[in-house]
Amino acid sequence: MSMIYIKSLLPPPVNKKEILRYAGAKEALPELEALLEECLTLAEDKLIYKVCYTEVCVKRNGDILTLDGIETSSKDLQKNLAGCERAVIFAATVGLPLDRLIARFGTVAPSKALMLQAIGAERIESLCDAFNDEISKKAKAEGEATRPRFSPGYGDLPLELQKDVFALLDCQRKIGLTLNKSLLMSPSKSVTAVIGIGKGNCNRKTGCEACNKTDCLFRGKNENY
Numbered sequence: 001m002s003m004i005y006i007k008s009l010l011p012p013p014v015n016k017k018e019i020l021r022y023a024g025a026k027e028a029l030p031e032l033e034a035l036l037e038e039c040l041t042l043a044e045d046k047l048i049y050k051v052c053y054t055e056v057c058v059k060r061n062g063d064i065l066t067l068d069g070i071e072t073s074s075k076d077l078q079k080n081l082a083g084c085e086r087a088v089i090f091a092a093t094v095g096l097p098l099d100r101l102i103a104r105f106g107t108v109a110p111s112k113a114l115m116l117q118a119i120g121a122e123r124i125e126s127l128c129d130a131f132n133d134e135i136s137k138k139a140k141a142e143g144e145a146t147r148p149r150f151s152p153g154y155g156d157l158p159l160e161l162q163k164d165v166f167a168l169l170d171c172q173r174k175i176g177l178t179l180n181k182s183l184l185m186s187p188s189k190s191v192t193a194v195i196g197i198g199k200g201n202c203n204r205k206t207g208c209e210a211c212n213k214t215d216c217l218f219r220g221k222n223e224n225y
Contacts (some may be wrong), residue, residue, distance in 0.1 A: 007052075007053070011049060012130045016033075019121075020036065023114055035112070036115060039112055042116070043101065043116055043123075046097035049094060050175045051090055051092045051127070052170075053088055054169060055087070057085065058081055058196065065081065069164075070164040070165065072158070074155065076150070081147060082198075084198035085198060088135050088197065089195075090169075091166070091175065091192045092131060093124070093175055093176070093185075094189045095176075096176065098123075099120075099186070099188055102120070124189040128149060128193065132149055135195050135197070139197050144197050144198060147197070149193040150194050150196075151191060162183050
């Protein structure tokens with residue numbers, strides 16, 4: 001059984017433009033910017049930045065890919081991990097207090113709830129980027145490179161794989177992250193993913209770029225993917 005590590009990260013820099021995009025804003029109007037600033041202040045002490053992770057061997061047997069007992073026939077993940085002999089599997093969360101804050105404003109101030117949702121989306125992606133950067137720097141120091149992180153639900157990788165990831169990482173005990181029968185995570189602003197590590201150059205696409213689900217509402221609108 002692989003060793004599971006727990007890491008707390010410092011708050012990554014805030015990308016306000018990205019938050020407004022998640023909120024569905026077509027332009028940064030003064031009233032929206034004021035609302036954003038207010039909600040950032042409300043959320044500041046409600047956010048945590050925690051990750052649990054493990055390093056696994058990448059094994060292939062025909063069409064089956066095995067990651068420390070997790071098996072999948074996903075062609076998209078196979079392509080993502082081409083040339084990789086090992087990978088990091090991780091789960092990240094910005095915590096339950098933000099969910100409670102969103103619920104608090106859900107009926108009394110929907111615009112605040114929406115902006116807080118957008119803040120949570122940007123914060124978890126920034127957390128994943130920061131962790132990804134740490135893994136990339138370590139790999140580079142060892143003469144290797146990382147592949148784009150790849151999550152259950154991307155491409156043909158089934159969302160049901162979340163069950164195996166949660167079992168492998170012991171997410172509930174390590175960082176308080178749970179998975180319900182509908183495969184929804186709590187806290188809601190959480191992510192699980194695989195980062196391949198291998199020799200040679202790698203495709204630097206991440207997030208929306210790494211996923212071929214083009215009908216997603218939160219997909220970057222100004223990128224040529």
